[in-house]
Amino acid sequence: MIPCTLADQELRGGDVTRWELDVTTLARWSEQPTDPRPASFDQQGRLHEDPDGTAPSSAWIGLSVLLPDATPKSLRATLTAWVRQHESLRSRLTLDDGSIRRRTLPADAVDVTATALGDHDEEALRALLVDEFHTRCRPSAAPAFAIFTVEVDGGHVLHGAFDHITFDGLSAYAAVGALAGLHTAIVAGLHEPHTSPSHVETTTLERAVGDGLGDDDARLRPWRDFLAGGSVPGAPAASGIDPEGRYEHDLVRHDICDGDVAATLDLLYAAEGIPTGMLWTAVLMQAMGDEVHAMVSTHGRPSALWTESVGWFAGVAPFALSMPAGATSRDWVLAAVDRWRASAPAAALPLGLVHRVLDVPVAPQVVLSTIDGSRVEGHEWWRPLEAGIQLGDVPPSSQTHLWLTILPEGVSLVTRLPLAPGSRDWLDGVAARLARLVDGETSAPFVQQELSA
Numbered sequence: 001m002i003p004c005t006l007a008d009q010e011l012r013g014g015d016v017t018r019w020e021l022d023v024t025t026l027a028r029w030s031e032q033p034t035d036p037r038p039a040s041f042d043q044q045g046r047l048h049e050d051p052d053g054t055a056p057s058s059a060w061i062g063l064s065v066l067l068p069d070a071t072p073k074s075l076r077a078t079l080t081a082w083v084r085q086h087e088s089l090r091s092r093l094t095l096d097d098g099s100i101r102r103r104t105l106p107a108d109a110v111d112v113t114a115t116a117l118g119d120h121d122e123e124a125l126r127a128l129l130v131d132e133f134h135t136r137c138r139p140s141a142a143p144a145f146a147i148f149t150v151e152v153d154g155g156h157v158l159h160g161a162f163d164h165i166t167f168d169g170l171s172a173y174a175a176v177g178a179l180a181g182l183h184t185a186i187v188a189g190l191h192e193p194h195t196s197p198s199h200v201e202t203t204t205l206e207r208a209v210g211d212g213l214g215d216d217d218a219r220l221r222p223w224r225d226f227l228a229g230g231s232v233p234g235a236p237a238a239s240g241i242d243p244e245g246r247y248e249h250d251l252v253r254h255d256i257c258d259g260d261v262a263a264t265l266d267l268l269y270a271a272e273g274i275p276t277g278m279l280w281t282a283v284l285m286q287a288m289g290d291e292v293h294a295m296v297s298t299h300g301r302p303s304a305l306w307t308e309s310v311g312w313f314a315g316v317a318p319f320a321l322s323m324p325a326g327a328t329s330r331d332w333v334l335a336a337v338d339r340w341r342a343s344a345p346a347a348a349l350p351l352g353l354v355h356r357v358l359d360v361p362v363a364p365q366v367v368l369s370t371i372d373g374s375r376v377e378g379h380e381w382w383r384p385l386e387a388g389i390q391l392g393d394v395p396p397s398s399q400t401h402l403w404l405t406i407l408p409e410g411v412s413l414v415t416r417l418p419l420a421p422g423s424r425d426w427l428d429g430v431a432a433r434l435a436r437l438v439d440g441e442t443s444a445p446f447v448q449q450e451l452s453a
Contacts, residue, residue, distance in 0.1 A: 001173070001373070001382045002405050002412045003389045005251050006130050009064065010388075013121040015151040016128065017072070019079050021143060022113040028105060029092060029142055035102040039093050040203045041210070041352030042312050044100060046139045046165045051095040053138035055395070060137035060145075061169065062161035062390035065176045065381075067149075067183045070156040072114060075149055078183040079112045081191060083143075087198035088166045088311035094140045107195055117148075125150060133161035133392060161392065166199075168314040169389075169403075170299050173371060176387045177378015178308060199311020202302060210353045220357065222346040226293065226318030227360045233293035233320070234365045235400050238429075240422035243365055246396040247418035254431035256404075256411045257438050264442040274337060277370040280404050280411070282321070282336035283329055283441075284368065287434035291322040296340075297369035298347040307377065316367060317347035329441050366400050373407040383409075391416070411438075 021029075039047065049055060067075070083089045090105040120128060129148065136146035144163040149156040158179065162171075185191040213220075226233070234243030241247070257265075269279050285292040300313035321339060323332055351362045373379045381387065394416065401416040413431055417423055 001176070001387050001389055001407065002253060003251070003391050003403055003414045004253070006062070006126060006133070006390050008251075009126075009390050011122045011125050012150060012152045012157055013125055014119065014157075016117040016120045016125060017075075017149045017151075018115045018117055018132075019075070019112050019147040019149065020115070021083075022111045025105065025109060025111050026142060028109045029090075029103060032103040032105060035091065035104040035200075037102060037104075037200050038203050038207050039100045039102065040206050040312065041350035043093055043139070043165050043203070045352055046163075046312075047093055047095045047100060049395075050139055053141060057393045057395045058134045058137050059164050059394050060133050060161040060392035061164060061167045061172050062133060062159065062392070063172045063176055064157060064159045064386070064388040064390070065180055066152070066155055066157050066385045066387075067180060068155040068385075069187065070149070070183060074183060074187050075156060075158075076112055076114060077186045078179065079147060080110060081186065081193060082179060082182055083112065084108070084110050085194060085196050086310040087195065087200050088309075089143060089145065091166075091200050092140070092142045092144070093165065102200075104200065120150070129159055129161075137161045137163040137392065139163050139165040157386070161390070164312060166312065167310060168300070168312045169297070169369065169371065170301075170314065170376070171310045172389050173373075173376045174308060174378065175310065176385070176389075177376070177381050180381050180385055181378060196309045197306045199306075199309060199313060202306075202311075202313070205302075206350065209348070210350075210356070213349070213353065213357060215357070219345045219349050220354075222318050222343045223349065223354050223358060226320060227358060227362070231361050232295075232363060232365045234398065236289045236292065236426075238289065239400070239420065239426040241398050241400060241418050241420045243398050245398045245418065245420060247398060247420050248396055249394060249416050249418055250424075251391065252415045252417050252424070252427060254413045254415075254428075256413055256431065256435050258410045259408045261438060261442050262406060262411045265438055268441065269333060274333060276372045276406060278337055278340055279333055280370055280406060281368055282333040283437050284402065284404060284413070284430075284434055285321050285336070286323070286327075286329060286332040287430050287437055290325055290327075291320075292366070293320045294366040294368045295319065295364050296343075296347075297367060298344070300347070315347040315350060316364065317343045317345075319343050319368075329437055363397075364399050364401075366402070368402050368404075370404045371406065373405065379407075382407075
């Protein structure tokens with residue numbers, strides 16, 4: 001389940017159905033009193049980017065999954081139960097005369113309805129999804145998502161997309177298995193309605209943290225060090241990406257190694273307690289150059305209780321590594337683990353809060369994200385259910401976002417790359433060096449001896 005665009009997603013045609021909140025639900029939503037819980041700092045920024053849904057880009061996050069033996073009745077029950085379960089999906093934010101207002105539907109006020117759109121072949125379906133996701137997935141929309149199903153042999157394929165204001169990457173990965181499991185439980189008559197811990201509840205805590213943040217808070221120290229030059233450091237100079245540039249982007253995929261090689265690399269460091277995500281982050285940074293400045297994504301959930309919850313929890317921590325020429329991958333990994341202990345707590349401070357306190361621009365430049373599929377509940381379902389993750393478009397910028405996805409079948413690097421002169425050659429070189437570094441770590445004779453002992 002490697003992130004891609006809708007243009008690259010393999011689709012199956014068939015009879016298409018649009019699923020929406022019904023008219024009664026929408027009327028209830030508009031009649032709700034104002035919810036006093038604030039927008040998060042990230043949500044506030046997203047609203048200001050696209051307050052009325054007319055921005056040229058639509059930064060949605062999409063997913064697709066086959067629901068075997070689904071019927072219109074089981075689909076309606078599944079989608080109704082899922083929206084009821086996640087308060088983030090039924091909590092709307094709007095920007096009115098400069099003020100942000102939230103209105104939240106009670107769980108039992110939600111019902112969905114279906115509209116048959118007729119038979120679509122693969123390309124007609126692709127055109128439909130591109131248009132509908134771009135139009136409907138907006139931060140102030142009610143709701144800020146769009147869902148379609150396609151009847152195929154063996155069931156229905158669900159395609160959904162969600163504005164970032166209500167969804168993050170882990171929400172998408174977790175939702176694939178959650179939706180499939182929920183549908184199975186409903187068909188079997190085993191589903192027990194419940195609500196998951198809510199992202200909306202965390203926004204009050206986030207604001208309280210901001211209000212109580214002192215200049216001497218230790219979590220600000222990594223940000224001060226990272227921003228010492230007066231702005232967020234840019235991509236390595238060899239990339240050709242100007243931090244002040246505004247570039248269109250392309251989503252580029254490189255397959256790094258197969259699953260056996262990835263497992264071998266993990267085993268080399270497992271005995272020392274090196275987390276898989278930090279191991280791969282360190283080796284990727286080594287492949288990028290001797291000195292790398294990046295923001296590293298974190299899942300942002302307050303605790304394991306929020307693992308299944310939908311919402312924009314994800315944060316970023318500042319992370320910089322500088323190693324002497326000739327440093328080994330092991331040197332990079334150990335240095336990264338040590339540095340991460342100091343940097344990780346800074347992820348609790350949203351970028352909007354960091355900007356407010358330090359008065360320094362904090363627009364991301366290089367962002368690294370690692371998804372270890374084995375840690376996501378329901379990952380066993382991804383391949384048999386033809387699951388996929390898709391990404392919408394973003395406005396022109398110099399931001400470079402690199403996703404490492406670690407799955408049983410292998411490791412892939414997907415990059416949202418600014419199309420600066422020379423940037424593709426640089427990225428191809430980074431991916432090739434990463435593959436060589438991994439191969440060198442896992443194929444040395446002493447490694448094979450150790451693993452076979």
